[in-house]
Amino acid sequence: MNEQFQVKTAPELWTKLDMDVERFSNVPPALTGAFTDVFLSQENRPQEMSYFDDMVSNIFSGRIQEIYDAQQEGRPVVGTFCVYVPEEIIHAADGICVGLCGGSQFSIPDAEKILPRNICPMVKSAFGFKAGRICPFYQVVDFVYGETTCDAKKKTWELLDEYVPTHVMEIPQMKRERDKRLWVEEVKDFKVVIEEKTGKEVTEAELKISIETMNAKRKAMQRLNSLRHHNPSPISGRDMLLVQQIAFYDIPERFTKKVNDLCAELETRIIKENFVAPKGTTRLMVSGTPMALPNWKVHNIIEKSGAVIVNEESCIGTRYYKDTIATDGANMDQMLEKLTERYMKIDCSCFTPNDDRIDQVIKEFRESGAQGIIDYCLQFCHTYNIEAVKLRKACEKEGIPFLAIESDYSPEDVGQLQTRIEAFIEQIED
Amino acid sequence: MNEQFQVKTAPELWTKLDMDVERFSNVPPALTGAFTDVFLSQENRPQEMSYFDDMVSNIFSGRIQEIYDAQQEGRPVVGTFCVYVPEEIIHAADGICVGLCGGSQFSIPDAEKILPRNICPMVKSAFGFKAGRICPFYQVVDFVYGETTCDAKKKTWELLDEYVPTHVMEIPQMKRERDKRLWVEEVKDFKVVIEEKTGKEVTEAELKISIETMNAKRKAMQRLNSLRHHNPSPISGRDMLLVQQIAFYDIPERFTKKVNDLCAELETRIIKENFVAPKGTTRLMVSGTPMALPNWKVHNIIEKSGAVIVNEESCIGTRYYKDTIATDGANMDQMLEKLTERYMKIDCSCFTPNDDRIDQVIKEFRESGAQGIIDYCLQFCHTYNIEAVKLRKACEKEGIPFLAIESDYSPEDVGQLQTRIEAFIEQIED
Numbered sequence: 001m002n003e004q005f006q007v008k009t010a011p012e013l014w015t016k017l018d019m020d021v022e023r024f025s026n027v028p029p030a031l032t033g034a035f036t037d038v039f040l041s042q043e044n045r046p047q048e049m050s051y052f053d054d055m056v057s058n059i060f061s062g063r064i065q066e067i068y069d070a071q072q073e074g075r076p077v078v079g080t081f082c083v084y085v086p087e088e089i090i091h092a093a094d095g096i097c098v099g100l101c102g103g104s105q106f107s108i109p110d111a112e113k114i115l116p117r118n119i120c121p122m123v124k125s126a127f128g129f130k131a132g133r134i135c136p137f138y139q140v141v142d143f144v145y146g147e148t149t150c151d152a153k154k155k156t157w158e159l160l161d162e163y164v165p166t167h168v169m170e171i172p173q174m175k176r177e178r179d180k181r182l183w184v185e186e187v188k189d190f191k192v193v194i195e196e197k198t199g200k201e202v203t204e205a206e207l208k209i210s211i212e213t214m215n216a217k218r219k220a221m222q223r224l225n226s227l228r229h230h231n232p233s234p235i236s237g238r239d240m241l242l243v244q245q246i247a248f249y250d251i252p253e254r255f256t257k258k259v260n261d262l263c264a265e266l267e268t269r270i271i272k273e274n275f276v277a278p279k280g281t282t283r284l285m286v287s288g289t290p291m292a293l294p295n296w297k298v299h300n301i302i303e304k305s306g307a308v309i310v311n312e313e314s315c316i317g318t319r320y321y322k323d324t325i326a327t328d329g330a331n332m333d334q335m336l337e338k339l340t341e342r343y344m345k346i347d348c349s350c351f352t353p354n355d356d357r358i359d360q361v362i363k364e365f366r367e368s369g370a371q372g373i374i375d376y377c378l379q380f381c382h383t384y385n386i387e388a389v390k391l392r393k394a395c396e397k398e399g400i401p402f403l404a405i406e407s408d409y410s411p412e413d414v415g416q417l418q419t420r421i422e423a424f425i426e427q428i429e430d
Numbered sequence: 431m432n433e434q435f436q437v438k439t440a441p442e443l444w445t446k447l448d449m450d451v452e453r454f455s456n457v458p459p460a461l462t463g464a465f466t467d468v469f470l471s472q473e474n475r476p477q478e479m480s481y482f483d484d485m486v487s488n489i490f491s492g493r494i495q496e497i498y499d500a501q502q503e504g505r506p507v508v509g510t511f512c513v514y515v516p517e518e519i520i521h522a523a524d525g526i527c528v529g530l531c532g533g534s535q536f537s538i539p540d541a542e543k544i545l546p547r548n549i550c551p552m553v554k555s556a557f558g559f560k561a562g563r564i565c566p567f568y569q570v571v572d573f574v575y576g577e578t579t580c581d582a583k584k585k586t587w588e589l590l591d592e593y594v595p596t597h598v599m600e601i602p603q604m605k606r607e608r609d610k611r612l613w614v615e616e617v618k619d620f621k622v623v624i625e626e627k628t629g630k631e632v633t634e635a636e637l638k639i640s641i642e643t644m645n646a647k648r649k650a651m652q653r654l655n656s657l658r659h660h661n662p663s664p665i666s667g668r669d670m671l672l673v674q675q676i677a678f679y680d681i682p683e684r685f686t687k688k689v690n691d692l693c694a695e696l697e698t699r700i701i702k703e704n705f706v707a708p709k710g711t712t713r714l715m716v717s718g719t720p721m722a723l724p725n726w727k728v729h730n731i732i733e734k735s736g737a738v739i740v741n742e743e744s745c746i747g748t749r750y751y752k753d754t755i756a757t758d759g760a761n762m763d764q765m766l767e768k769l770t771e772r773y774m775k776i777d778c779s780c781f782t783p784n785d786d787r788i789d790q791v792i793k794e795f796r797e798s799g800a801q802g803i804i805d806y807c808l809q810f811c812h813t814y815n816i817e818a819v820k821l822r823k824a825c826e827k828e829g830i831p832f833l834a835i836e837s838d839y840s841p842e843d844v845g846q847l848q849t850r851i852e853a854f855i856e857q858i859e860d
Contacts, residue, residue, distance in 0.1 A: 118548070172600065386586060
C-alpha cells in the first residue's frame with residue numbers, strides 16, 4: 001500500500017489546458033487529505049487496490065497527460081454525464097470517453113453564480129467545474145455529450161454549450177417500441193457526431209471489437225461485485241465504490257485487467273478466509289443516485305459507523321455493468337439496435353413506469369446478502385426521490401429494513417446523517 | 431357586481447362523490463374570503479366579469495353538478511394537468527375536460543405525507559387533493575391523463591394511479607421529425623383511450639367540429655388578450671388571470687361566448703376611455719410557470735403594489751391560446767397530425783433547445799406594451815428556473831427590466847416578495 005499517498009500536480013499541463021491553475025492548485029492537497037482519511041485509514045485492504053489508488057494519485061496529472069497525448073494524435077475525447085451515452089461507439093472510433101459528473105463541493109459556488117441553487121449538486125458541481133475552469137477533464141475534452149434524463153441536466157446543457165460544445169442525446173421517457181425507434185435514431189446520430197470528429201466512418205469490425213471490449217469490462221465488474229457479495233466481505237464498500245468510480249476515467253482494457261487481478265486476489269482471500277469485515281458485521285446495500293468521484297460522503301459515514309456496504313444499485317454501481325450487449329448483430333444496423341436494447345435495460349428513475357427497477361433493487365438485495373437498504377438521493381433529484389416512495393413500500397412488503405436519505409456535497413449534514421445511519425444499523429442489529 | 435359574493439356549498443353532492451365533506455367544508459368560506467380580498471376589492475371592474483365571478487361562486491357546486499349530470503349520461507370526464515393533453519379529442523367524444531392542477535396550500539400537507547417536500551407546489555397540491563379526497567373535480571373524473579413534461583409530474587402520476595386511474599402521455603423532449611412521429615402516436619393512443627371509455631369511435635365530422643369549437647375559444651382569448659394590451663388597461667391583470675383560469679373548468683362554447691361578451695364591453699370601454707388603471711400606471715408582464723386556481727398570490731401583490739399586469743406568458747395565459755389548429759386536414763390521420771403540429775408549438779421549458787420561447791416572451795413584451803417582466807417560477811420547477819438564466823440574458827440584451835421570483839403557495843414569503851416587487855416597480859418608474 002502506498003504509504004506516502006499524494007495526488008500529483010501538473011501545473012504546466014494545466015496551463016496548456018487553460019485552467020485556473022492558481023485556484024485548482026488547492027484541489028490536489030485537499031483530495032490527498034480526503035483520500036487518506038476515507039481510504040488509507042482502512043486496514044487489510046486488498047493489495048491490488050494499489051492500482052486504483054495510483055489512478056487517484058495520477059487523476060489530475062498522468063491520466064490527463066495520457067488523454068492529452070491521445071488527443072494530439074487526433075483521437076476524439078468525449079465527456080459524458082450519464083451511463084446512457086454509448087461509449088462503445090466512442091471506443092470504436094479509437095476515442096476516449098470520460099465521465100464528467102461532478103462529485104465535489106469545490107465547484108458549486110462557481111455554478112451558483114449562474115444556476116439556481118436548488119438543483120442537484122451533481123449537476124451544479126459539473127457545471128461549476130467548467131465555468132470556473134477548475135477541472136482538467138473538462139478542459140481536455142473535444143466536446144461533451146449530454147442527455148435528457150432529468151430536468152436539471154437537460155436545461156443545464158443549454159447553458160454549458162456556451163462554455164464547451166455540447167451535444168444532447170434525447171433519451172425517451174418510456175420504453176415501448178416507439179421509444180426504441182427514436183432511441184436507435186439518437187444512437188445513430190451519436191455515431192455520426194463521433195465520425196465527423198474523426199473524419200472517418202466506424203466500421204462494423206471496429207464496433208464489434210469495441211462491444212466485446214466493453215462487454216469484457218462490464219463482465220469483470222459483475223465478477224468483482226459477485227465476489228464482494230461473499231459473507232464475510234473480502235473488500236470494503238469504499239474500495240468497491242472507488243473501483244466503480246475509476247471505471248469512468250480509465251482506459252477500458254487496462255481497467256478490465258486490473259479488475260480481474262483484483263478478482264483473483266479476492267478469490268484467494270475468500271479461500272484463505274482473509275476478510276475486511278469480521279463475520280457478523282452489519283451488511284448494507286446502497287441504492288439510488290450516483291456518487292461521482294470524490295463523493296465518498298455516505299459510504300464513509302456508513303462504514304465508519306461499523307457496517308459494511310455490499311452492493312451499490314446506482315449508475316456508479318450495478319446499473320453501469322449489469323447488462324452486456326448481444327454480439328450476434330450481423331450488420332451495423334443490427335449491431336446498433338442490439339446496443340440500444342442493452343442501454344434500454346438500464347433502469348434509471350427517469351422512466352415511467354419503472355417497476356423493473358424496484359424488482360432489480362430487491363433482487364440485488366437478496367444476491368448481496370444485505371440486511372438493509374439505504375436509498376441515497378442527491379438533493380433535489382425528483383425522479384429518484386419520488387421513486388423512493390414506491391421502493392419503500394416494496395421493502396416494507398418484503399420486510400426489508402429501509403432508510404431513505406437525501407443529501408448534497410456539503411459537510412453540514414454529516415452529523416445528522418451519522419445519527420440516522422447509526423440508528424438504522426442498531427435497528428438491524430437488534 | 432355581486433355584492434354578497436359567496437362560494438356555494440353542496441354537501442349532498444360531495445357526499446355522493448365520496449369526499450371528505452367535513453374537511454372540505456372549510457374551503458368555500460376560505461375561498462370566499464380570498465376572492466373578496468383579491469377581486470372584489472377592485473374598483474370599476476367590467477360588468478361582464480360577473481359571469482366569471484359566478485363561475486367561482488359555483489365552482490364546487492353548480493359546475494360540479496353539471497359535470498356529474500353529464501357523467502351520469504355516459505359522457506367521459508377526463509382530468510388533465512397540462513395544456514399538452516389534446517382536449518379537442520375529449521370534446522369530440524362529447525366528453526368533459528377539467529384542469530386538475532392544484533393551486534392551493536390547503537392540500538399540500540396531504541401530499542407531503544407521501545411525496546417529498548421539495549417538489550413543485552402545484553404537483554403536491556394536485557396530488558394532495560386526491561389523496562385527501564378534498565377536491566370535487568378529482569372525485570368526479572372517470573380517469574386522469576397525465577404527461578411527462580417534468581420530473582415531478584412524471585413520477586407522481588405513478589403514485590396517483592393508486593388513487594384514480596391515471597394514463598400518461600409521453601411528451602418528447604425535443605421537437606424534431608422523429609419526436610413528431612412519436613407524438614402523433616401518443617395522440618392516437620389518447621383518442622383510443624377516450625373511445626374505449628365511450629364505446630364508440632370519434633368521427634372525422636365530430637373532431638372537425640370540436641377543433642373549430644376549441645379554435646373559437648382560443649381566438650376569443652386572443653382577442654381578449656389583445657384588447658387588454660390597450661394602454662391604459664381596460665381590465666386588470668387579476669381579472670384576466672381569473673378568466674384564463676376559468677378556461678380550464680367551463681363548457682367551451684359557453685365560455686367562448688362570455689369571453690366575447692367581455693371583449694365587446696372592453697371595446698366600448700376603450701372608446702369611452704373607461705380604464706381600470708390610470709395612464710402612467712406601471713405596466714408589467716408575467717412570464718413563466720402556470721398559476722392554477724386559486725393561486726392569485728403574485729398577481730395580487732403586483733397589482734396592490736400599484737402596477738398593472740398586461741400579459742401572462744404562461745400555460746394559464748398565452749401558451750394556452752396563442753396557436754390554433756389548421757382545419758384543412760382531409761382525413762382523420764391528417765387532422766390528428768395538424769392537431770399535433772399545433773400542440774408542438776407550445777413552448778414549455780421542458781423542451782431542449784427552447785429558444786423559441788425566449789423570442790416569444792420578447793414578442794409578447796413588445797405587443798403588450800409592458801415596461802418590465804416578472805418571471806414567475808413555481809418553487810423547485812427546474813426547467814423554468816434554469817431557462818430563466820437565458821431569459822434574463824435576453825432581457826438584459828434588449829434593455830428590458832427583469833425580475834425573477836421563485837415562490838410556493840405558502841403566505842410566508844409574501845412580505846419579502848412585496849418588497850422586491852415594489853423595488854422593481856420603483857426602478858422602472860425612475
